[in-house]
Amino acid sequence: MPSTEVQRIVLLVALGVLGYVLVYTWTQDFGPGRQESPPFEEAPLIDTGADPVIAEFPGEESGVARESGQGVQAPARDDDVPVGIAAPTAPQAETAPGAGAFENDERLVHVRTPVHEVWIDRRGGDIVRLKLPRFSEEVGGEETVTLLDQRYDHIYVAQSGLIGADGGDSNGRPLYEAGAAEYVVEEGQFELTLRHASDDVVLAKRFTFDADDYLITVAQDVVNRSAETFEAQMFAQLKRDATRPTKSGVPFGPRPYVGAAFTTPEDRYDKIDFEDLDDGTYRVEVTGGWAAVLQHYFVSSWVGTPGEVNAYYGRRLSDGNYAVGFVGPRFVVPPNQRASVGAKLYVGPKDQRRLEQIAPHLNLTVDYGFLWWMSVPLFYVLDAIHSVVGNWGVAIILLTFCVKLLLYPLASASYRSMAKMKKVMPQVKRLQERHSDNRQKLSQEMMALYKKEGANPLGGCLPLVIQMPVFLALYWVLIESVELRQAPFVFWIKDLAAMDSYFVLPLLYGVSFYAMQLLNPPPPDPMQAKVMKAMPIVFTALFIFFPAGLVLYWLVNNLLSLLQQWYITRKVEKASA
Template sequence: MSEGDDVLTIPLRWINSKGMVINKIITLERGSYLIGVKYRVENSSAEKLSATFFGQLKRDQLVEEDNSGGGLGIRAYLGSAYSTKEKRYERYDFDDMNEANLNVSTEGGWIAYLQHYFISAWVPDQSKVNQIATLTPGGMGIIRVMSPKVTVNPGELLEVGGHLYLGPKIQEKLEVIADGLDLTVDYGFLWWIGQPLFWLLHWFNSIIGSWGLAIIMVTVTVKSLFYPLSNAQYRSFAKMRTIQPKITALKERIGDDRQKMSQAMMELYKKEKVNPLGGCLPLLVQMPVFIALYWVLLETVELRHAEFYLWIHDLSAKDPYYILPLLMGASMFLMQKMQPVAATMDPMQQKIMQFMPVIMTVFFLFFPAGLVLYWLVNNLLSIAQQLYVTRKIEREFAEKNSKKSLSKPSKKQKS
C-alpha cells in the first residue's frame, strides 16, 4: 500500500478456453483487519454456468499448551464457533467436529476459529441464505461457508462476495461486522456480569490512559459496591476475635470431646450474638463477580503488550521477576493471620490452611500480571477494610465491658 493510500485492491484474473472469466478482487483497508473478497464472473461462453461464494479455513486439531489462565487449569477457548439466525453464538470444538460435522443453512451467519486473543472469521453476504459446515479429513479441522448457487447465463456478469476477518478480538470492531461476532470475546456463563465489567474497564482506560490503573479502579469500584457485604463479613471475624478468650477457656474445660465442644460453641455464639457463618455468606455472594472479572481480564486483548509501571511491560504475560505474585502471597498470609481460627478445626486442617498462601503464590507465579494486579489490590483493600472494622468492633467491645464493670456494685456497697 502506497503512502497516502487507504485502500489496496488486488485483482486476480482467470480465463478458461470456453470464454469464462473469473476476477477475484481482494480489498485491504489501512488500519482494518477486515478483508473484502469478491468474485466477478463473466460468462462469455455459449453455456450456462453456476457460481457460488466459497470461503474456507483449516488448521490441525492439536490443542496447544495455553497458560493464559495461570496454573489452575483455566485456559482460553481454542476451537471454532459459528452463528445462525437461531443461535447468535455457538462453540463447536474439535471433539464436536469429530463426533458429527456441522452442516446448517441460515440467513446471514458466520463461522470462525478462535484462539485466545485472536479470531479468523468468514462472514458471507448477510442478506443471503448461506451454508455453514465443518470437515475433519486426516486430523485437520476445516470450517467453511458457501453462498447459494447462482446461474450465470451466456453474456451475463455476476458478482458474489464476503469478508474475512483476521485479527484481535476487539468487541467494538467485531460488533459492526456481523451480528453476534463480538460474542467471540467469551466471558463464559457469567457473561451478563462480565460484559458490564469490561465496559467499566474500557471507560476507566479511556479517561486514565492506562490499562493497569484501569484494573485498579475497577477493583476499587467492585470493592466499594460490595462494601456492605464485606463489612458484615469482617464484623463477624472481629466478633469472633473478641470472644476468642472464652473459646480458649471452653477448650481447656471440655478437652477433646468434639460433640460437647460443638454444643458449647453454639451456645456461646447464641449468647454473644455471633453468626459463625457470617464470614462465609458475604464471600459466597461476591464470588460470581470476582470470577467474571477474572474472565474479563483473561479475555481482554487490549491488555496484550499493555505496559504498566516499572518492570511490568505486558499485563497479559506473567510478571518476569515474580514480584507481584510474591506481594500477593504476602497479602494472603497477612489476611489469614487476621482471620480467627475456627475452634472446631483440627490441627491437620489448621496446617493445610497455613500453607494456602504458599500454594496460591505458586499458582499465581504463572498468572498474567493484570490478573495478579487485580488480586493484589483486592487483598490490600480487604486488609485495610478489615483493620478498620476490627479496631472499631474492639473499641465497641471494650466500651461495652467498661460499662458492665461500672454498673456492677462493689463489695463495700453490698455490705
Template sequence: MDWQKNLLIAAIIAVLFMLVIRWNDFQESLPAANAPVSSAQQTDFNASSDAATAGDIPSLPGTTQAVPVANSTSTNVIKVVTDSLVIEIDPQGGDIVHVALPRHYDALNTPDVPFVLLDNRDHHTYVAQSGLIGANGTDSAAGRPLFTSAQTEYRLADGENQLNVDLVFQQGQTTITKRFVFTRNEYLVNVDYLIDNRSDSVWSGNLYGQIKRDSQSFHKVSALEMNPFLGAAITTNDENYKKLTFKDLNESEFRTVKQGGWVAMVQHYFVSAWVPDANQENNYHLRRIGNQDIYLLGFTGPRVEVAAGSTGSLSTSFYAGPKDTERLAEISRYLDLTVDYGWLWWIAKPLFWLLKFIHSFVNNWGLAIIGLTLVVKAVFFHLSATSYRSMARMRKLAPKLADLKERYGDDRQKMSQEMMKLYKTEKVNPLGGCLPILVQMPVFLALYWTLMESVELRHSPFFLWITDLSVKDPYFVLPLIMGLTMWLQMKLNPTPPDPMQARIMQLMPVVFTFLFLWFPAGLVLYWVTNNTLGILQQWYITRQIEKADTTA
C-alpha cells in the same frame, strides 16, 4: 461443630476448583513456528498435504463430495501491504496463504516482527480459501484456476482509504475477476467475484469460503498455565455461539444451514472468520479431511446466475485480526462472542466495558485495573464490611471458644451445643465471614476471563519490571506480594478453634501464591490491590469495634 468445619472445607475446595477450572487440558510445549522439520516429518507432512488437497473443494448440498487433483502451490505470490495487514495471495485459486498483523508484534522484544496469524509453511497449514463451484464454477475435480494480476505487490498509499487488488481468470468468453478490497485501519477484507458473461448462455455458480488449518498450537504452556481454546466456532439457529474442538471434528463432521451467519477459527487473542452475505442462506460445513491433521471450516452460498451478455457478482468477507469486541459485533451478529468470557460473560462484559472506560482517562491498563478494583471494592463495600465485622466479633470470641474446647474437647456433641449457645448469646453468625467472600468469587472469576481474553492487555506495560500485563510477572514479585497480603488478612481474622481448619487457613496463602505465580500480571495486580484495600478496611472496622467496646 462438624458441620461448620465441613462447610468451610467444602467452600475452600469449591474456591480452589473454580480457580483452576478449565486447567484440565494441558499439552507439551510445541516447537516454535520457525523450528526446523526433520526429513521424516517433512515426508509425512507432504503426504498429508497431498491427501488433504484431494478433499478441499466443498460439494453442493445433495451432491457427492468432489475430489480434485492435487495442485502445486505457486511460488509467485501476490503481496498486499496496508496499515493493518500484510497479506500474501496465491494466484493458484486466489487463496490468502499468509496474514501478518504489523500492529501486533510477534514478541515483546521484537516490535519490528509482526504477529503472523495465517501461514502456509512446510510444517504448518493455516490458509483462507475461496472459490466458485457449481455448473460454471472455476473450482472442480480438475483443479483450481490460475489467476493473473497486473502487479505482484500492492500497497495502500498514504492518503488513500481503500485498495483494490484484482485477480483475473478467463473462462471461455466469461471474464471472472476476483477482487480483494482492503480498507485503512481495518482487518476485514471484502472478497468479490465479478462475472462478465460475454457468452451466449447463462453462467451459474456458487461462492464458497473456508478456513483450512491443522491442529497445531504454537502457544507454549506450562503445567500450571491455562491453555486457551484453539478450535472452530460458529453461530447456528439453535446456539448463538457454538464451539467445536478438533477432537469433536475427529468424531464427526458438523453441517448446518443459516441465513447470514459466520464460521471462525478461534485462538488466544486472535480470530479468523468467513462472514458471508447476511441476506442469503448459507450451507456451513466443518469437517476433517480423511485421517489427516487437516480441517476445513467453511460455507457455500446459494446459486447465482448471470444472464448471457450481462454482468453479476458474488461477495463475502474475511476477517483476520484481534478479538476486538466492538468491531466484531459490528461485522456480524454474535461474532463478538468469539471473545469467550465463559459462563460468566454477563459479568465479564460490563467489567470489560468499565475497564476500557477507566483506561480512556488514565491511559495505562495497569492503572485501569487498579481503578476497576476500587470500583468493585466500592460496590461490595457494605458486604465486605459485614464480613469483616463478623470476623472481628469471632476474633473476640477466640478465648471463649478455646475455653470450650478445653472443657468439652472430648465430647464433640456437647462442644457443638455449647458453641451454638455462645454464638446465640453473643449474636455472632459463624458463617458471616465466609458467605460474603463466596458471593464475590464470581466477580473475580469473571475478571479473570476478562483479562485473559482482552487483546488490549497483550504487550501492554504497567511500570518498572511489568512490561506485559497479559503474562506472568517475570520475577514473581506481584504473586509474592499477593501471598503476603493474604497472610496479613489471615492474621487479622480469628483463629479457627478446630486444628484442621486452622491448618487449612495457614496453608491458603501458600497455595494461592503458588497458583498465582503463573497468572497474568494484570490479574495478580487486581488481587494485590483488592487484598490491600481489604486489609485497610478490615483494620479500620476492627479498630472501630475495639474502640466501641472500650467506651462501653
C-alpha cells in the same frame, strides 16, 4: 457438628471449587489437546423455507447424480473444495489450493496495509499468508504475528471460489492474472482485482482492503460471453491443521485454544473443537451467518451476505486438516450477462466492538466462558477506566476500588462478625475445655454464645466466597481480551496478561494474605489452624503462574480488605470497651 468444623468445611470446599474451576477451564482451552473425543452428532439442516443449498463432500452420498466414466462414482480427488450442485468432476491434486505456493513465488501477490500484510496465491486466489503488523509475537520484539500461513509443517489459509455446474474451481483451481506482484496501501481503501479469462467466461476476484480495518471484502465477478447459461455457487472457507501455537509468558508452555465457531438460529455462539469433526461433518443452514476459526486473542471469520441462505459446514479433510466455511446459494448468469457474489473476511484481533458491527453475535468469539455475564460488564468498566487513565494496570487497581465499594456493605458485616468472633474466643476455649467429652453439648453451648454475642462463625468465609466469581470473571477478561495482551504496567511488568517473571506481585500477595490472618481470630481447632497457616503459602505458589494483572487485582483487594478490617475491628473494640 461444631461451628468451627462447619467453617473449616466451607472454607475447604470454597478453595476446592476455586481450584477445580480454574484448572478445568484452563486445561479445556489452554491445555494439551485431548486424546479422544466423544462422537459428534451431525447438525441437521434447518428448514428455512427456501430452496436448499447443497454442499457435497467426498465419501458422502449425494442425491445428485453426475456423469463419469464409472457411473455416479466420483473419481479420486483432493477434497479441499466442497462440491456444489451437479459438479461433474473434481479439482486436480496438483492444482489444490495453495499447493506449493511459496515454492512458486512468482504466483504470489503481496499487499501491505497498516493492519495487514497479505500474500495471495494466484492459483485459486487464496490468501496463503497474512501478518498483523500492529501485533508483535513477543513484548518489544520485531517479529509480527503471522496468523495465516502455509508451511511444510503448518497450514492455515483462507480460500474462496466458485463451484457447481460451471464454477471455475470445480475442475482445478483457475490461475488468475494480476497487474503487479506487490501493492502498498498507506491510507483509504484499495481494490485488488485478479482476472482469469477463457473463450466463454471471464472470472474476476476482487479484494477490497481498508488501511484502518481488519475486514477484507472478497467479490467474485462473472462475465458470461457464451451462448449457454452459467450456473455456480460461491464457497468460502478457512483451512487449518489442529496444531496450537506455543504461548510464551505462561510456564510449561500451555497452548491457546484453537477451534471452530458458528452462529445458528438455535445457538448464537456454537463452539466446535476440531477433534469433534473427526467423527462427522457439521452442517447448518443460516441466513447470513458466519463461520470462524479461533486462536486465542485472534479470529478469522468468513461472513456470509445478509439475507442469503448459506450452508455452513465444518469437516475433516482427507489430508488430516480441517475446513470451516460455507457454500452460498446458487446463482445463474444468462448469456452475455454478468453477475457478482461476495463475502467478507475478518482476520485480526478479537475487538469486541468491531466484531459486533460486522455481524450479529460475532463478538461472542471473545469467549469469557460460563461467567460471560459478569466478564463482559467487567471488561467494559475496565475499558472505560483505561480510556481515562491510559494504563491497564492502573485501570485494574481502580476497578478493584469499584468492586470493593460495591461489596462494602457485605464486607463490613463480615468483618464486624469476625471482630466479634475474636472477642468471644476466650469464652469458646473455656467451653471447649468444659465439654471436651461431649461434642453435642459443646456445639449447643457455642451456638448459644454466638447468638448472644451476635457473632457469625462463617462470617470470615464470606469475603472469599463473594470474591470467587469476580476472581474467575476477571481471570477470563485478562486472558481473553486482546486489549490486555502485552499491556505494560510499571517497571518490570511489561505484560499484564503474562506471569510476573520476578514473582514480586505473588510474594507481596502472600505477605498481605498473612497480614490478614493476623487480624482474624485464631481457629480453635488445631487442624483448621494448620490449614489456615498453610493458605498464604499455597496461594502464593498458585498465583506465581497466574497473569500479573490478576495477581495485581487480588493484591490490591487484600490491601483494601486489610484497611477495612483494621478500621472496623477498631470500631467494634472501642464500642465494646
